[in-house]
Amino acid sequence: MKPPAFAYHAPRTTDEALATLGELGDDAKVLAGGQSLVPLLNMRLAAPAALVDLAHLDGLDAIEVSDDRVRVEARVTHERLRRHPAATDAVPLLREALDWVAHPVIRNRGTALGSIVHADPAAELPAVLSLLGGQVELATSGGTRTAAADDYLLGPLESDTRPGELATALVLPRPGVRTGAAFDELSRRHGDYALAGVAVTVTLDADLAVATARAAFIGVGATPVRVDLTDSLSGQAHDALAPADAVGLARDVIEPTDDIHATADYRRHLAGVLLERALTTAAGRAAAGGTA
Ligand SMILES: Cc1cc2nc3c(=O)[nH]c(=O)nc-3n(C[C@H](O)[C@H](O)[C@H](O)COP(=O)(O)OP(=O)(O)OC[C@H]3O[C@@H](n4cnc5c(N)ncnc54)[C@H](O)[C@@H]3O)c2cc1C
Structure with a gap:
């Protein structure tokens, strides 16, 4: 399919872009890389009257x-x-x-x-x-x-x-000292959006035991689902994590849904598996001195 007709604006400066967006208000959409917006236009899931393309701007690239x-x-x-x-x-x-x-x-x-x-x-x-x-x-x-x-x-x-x-x-x-991080996910093909995924940070204390642990899940809620796992993990040695409580907590908090790619139960199970792996990786990185 082809996109519906739209007016095209190619401002050269940020001020010009802001002036154009201000004049057009609700009628305009910013076009950045186009990798999400153009498919939406082509499928006619979005039909803005005007696009304001950032491609020709002199700046905003630092x-x-x-x-x-x-x-x-x-x-x-x-x-x-x-x-x-x-x-x-x-x-x-x-x-x-x-x-x-x-x-x-x-x-x-x-x-x-x-x-x-x-x-x-x-x-x-x-x-x-x-x-x-x-x-x-x-x-x-x-x-x-x-x-x-x-x-x-x-x-x-x-x-x-x-x-x-x-x-x-x-x-x-920038993360603080003795903080390690990891990201893990599963998708049907590499490069597809994830069925579920998780980003984790673990901060260790001076004895290399867990001081704080946090996770943010993708694909299992309306937005990234952040879970504070500190109570479940604090005091545990970085190389002997027992993450069952943390995994249980996370599986309770997230709200996955069924779709054609996976059931909610599968996503909930997967999220826990990914969390366990990511916590182990992040704790190891924190102990090795890495800063998330
Ligand atoms: C096959 C495929 C697989 C993909 N897989 C993944 C994936 O695994 N993970 C992932 O994260 N993404 C994935 N994407 C999406 C890709 O990362 C997009 O680049 C990204 O989502 C949007 O960035 P964009 O610069 O292309 O934005 P655009 O497509 O240009 O814009 C997207 C939306 O954001 C608005 N917008 C963009 N920039 C601004 C701004 N500066 N100010 C105001 N509004 C703005 C636009 O108006 C539009 O509504 C995939 C895309 C495709 C086509």
């Missing part, structure tokens, strides 16, 4: 790494971020999560921030943003605001991106 955070602007593709040593050394979970995102062709066009705005419940980066307590920066021609991940990710394919707004950057805090 990756900034500082002592306390990594900031990724709107035009940075998945693949560019995945291959950015300073960013992925600062937040190694980013690289592991991005390894699971789609295929190289899609990663070369799709943007990291676009995936967060798009808010697919099975997408990897929204879970990373939620787990690490990241933020999204947004702008209109009238000003800017910052939204915390949990306030921003509202539901399936629903983020708090308001008419006239452009999401300009995602911000991830």
